[in-house]
Amino acid sequence: MTTIGQRFFDVRRAKKATQIEFASKLGLSQSALVAYERGDRDPPAAAIAKICQEYRVDPTWLLSGTGIMFRDNLLQMFEQAIRLAKDFNLRYEVNPSSENEINLAKLFFQYLIENGTISDDMADVLTRRMAANE
Structure with a gap:
């Protein structure tokens, strides 16, 4: 460390x-x-x-040493989480709900804060896990 x-x-x-x-x-x-x-x-x-x-x-x-270096990155991560949630929610649901989109955005944002980046593959894994738990 x-x-x-x-x-x-x-x-x-x-x-x-x-x-x-x-x-x-x-x-x-x-x-x-x-x-x-x-x-x-x-x-x-x-x-x-x-x-x-x-x-x-x-x-x-x-x-x-945990999280992200610059606070300015939080807004960018938040925007990325929202974009990903919209994309993946549409990909997995015929009629996506706002509640599911919000929950997915929260999940993506938390992952981004902890790891700094998220790949499409990881977003896919997280989306499937969330869908399986509902």
Whole structure:
């Protein structure tokens, strides 16, 4: 499992920022950032709050490594879950109900939050499981 310092590095790399740029935006010295990224020291609460604020990093992901890196991705995942639910609900039901579509969208969204992505094959498996449980 990755450390919080490695996740600081992952955010910096995702944002294509140098250590100097990244540290400056977070109000840190470059040497402090290097120490966090290497795992020599844990970042203070102020640095954790600042990275979440400045880069819209999901605090759960930053602290635990679970979920998604950026909160902006939640809206995209939500939209993807709705599109998939519409598509798969039409595929499996002649007269799809709104309730089934909503439940399927919830299932897809939860899967996306936990895994970051969903293949058509996995969406198909989840849809079949949901249909079997009804």
